[in-house]
Amino acid sequence: MVxxxxxxxxxxxxxxxxxxxxxxxxxxxxxxxxxYISEIERGQKEASSELLASLCGxxxxxxxxxxxxxxxxxxxxxxxxxxxxxxxxxxxLQVPTRPTGDVVASAA
Numbered sequence: 001m002v003x004x005x006x007x008x009x010x011x012x013x014x015x016x017x018x019x020x021x022x023x024x025x026x027x028x029x030x031x032x033x034x035x036y037i038s039e040i041e042r043g044q045k046e047a048s049s050e051l052l053a054s055l056c057g058x059x060x061x062x063x064x065x066x067x068x069x070x071x072x073x074x075x076x077x078x079x080x081x082x083x084x085x086x087x088x089x090x091x092x093l094q095v096p097t098r099p100t101g102d103v104v105a106s107a108a
Contacts, residue, residue: 002077006043011069013041029058
């Protein structure tokens with residue numbers, strides 16, 4: 001199962017780290033508790049639209065960019081899950097056989 005909140009947390013953490021910001025800095029700028037941001041980044045809490053907008057503002061990234069990145073991650077996870085659920089077809093083993101008839105050998 002694909003968990004949106006986990007992928008969202010991964011994207012937010014990645015964006016924060018790209019900018020070289022600490023949780024404390026984002027917390028102060030977004031006016032959201034450090035612990036709550038940490039839980040969001042770990043995929044343990046859902047972020048409301050208002051909270052997400054505040055975090056994106058603190059990270060100086062458009063909300064649409066974050067949502068697009070999460071959407072792409074969801075699509076990748078879904079594709080992987082669908083591949084894993086495909087049945088594996090049994091293929092007959094190909095056992096080498098000995099040639100029949102006369103064997104001709106030549107020496108060079």
